[in-house]
Amino acid sequence: MIDSYRKGMQYEAFLKRAFKFDKRLREPHTSEFENLVRSEQKNEFDELYEIKKRMKIGCDLFMSNGLTLDESEALAELTVEIDASNNSEDIYTCVKKGLKATERFI
Numbered sequence: 614m615i616d617s618y619r620k621g622m623q624y625e626a627f628l629k630r631a632f633k634f635d636k637r638l639r640e641p642h643t644s645e646f647e648n649l650v651r652s653e654q655k656n657e658f659d660e661l662y663e664i665k666k667r668m669k670i671g672c673d674l675f676m677s678n679g680l681t682l683d684e685s686e687a688l689a690e691l692t693v694e695i696d697a698s699n700n701s702e703d704i705y706t707c708v709k710k711g712l713k714a715t716e717r718f719i
Contacts, residue, residue: 617701620705621642621646624646624705625642627711628671634675645667646704653700653701661704665696665698668707676688687713691711694710
């Protein structure tokens with residue numbers, strides 16, 4: 614459970630970077646990732662679809678806010694990887710890549 618909390622914190626950090634560009638969006642929270650891990654144990658996938666949707670919104674927000682070419686390419690590739698994600702580990706891999714691609718927005 615500690616591992617899912619740690620991963621959830623990174624998920625939250627990535628989305629907070631993006632969502633600061635649009636304050637109308639609901640704040641991300643660590644519990645969203647933890648709920649994903651719990652739902653996977655029950656073979657439920659509603660949480661996965663919601664997290665994928667929120668992460669793609671985050672990528673879109675970054676892309677509309679003056680990225681460098683490298684950042685833009687990394688986020689375009691990340692969007693494809695998010696679409697292909699099938700579980701929390703895939704999502705976590707995307708989160709790590711997203712954090713790296715958006716380091717200057719800390």
